[in-house]
Amino acid sequence: LGHVVEYAGTVEPGKVAAIMTELFNVALMSGESTSGITMWNGSQIIIAVIGKIETKTIYLYAKAPPETTREDITRLIETSRFLLESIIGK
Numbered sequence: 001l002g003h004v005v006e007y008a009g010t011v012e013p014g015k016v017a018a019i020m021t022e023l024f025n026v027a028l029m030s031g032e033s034t035s036g037i038t039m040w041n042g043s044q045i046i047i048a049v050i051g052k053i054e055t056k057t058i059y060l061y062a063k064a065p066p067e068t069t070r071e072d073i074t075r076l077i078e079t080s081r082f083l084l085e086s087i088i089g090k
Helices: 015-030 070-088
Strands: 034-038 044-053 058-063
Touching: 015 044, 015 058, 044 070, 058 070
Parallel strands: none
Antiparallel strands: 034 044, 044 058
């Protein structure tokens, strides 16, 4: 179950959050030290862990244009982590 901070779409955001976190966890089952995944289908879909609050893992889920570079995605994830840390005071 996910709590959504901001969402734009037609599907119920809580369902999307829950499915995306499950997808990420399936990727972790490979035993790799994955910190995020990117899917591509006309646009890039990014899912990454950006932090923890107590026992809750906080994920970033974002869509980006196909021309978005790996560096842009890394910057997005790092900025999201910084913002989360600023909000929770770490």
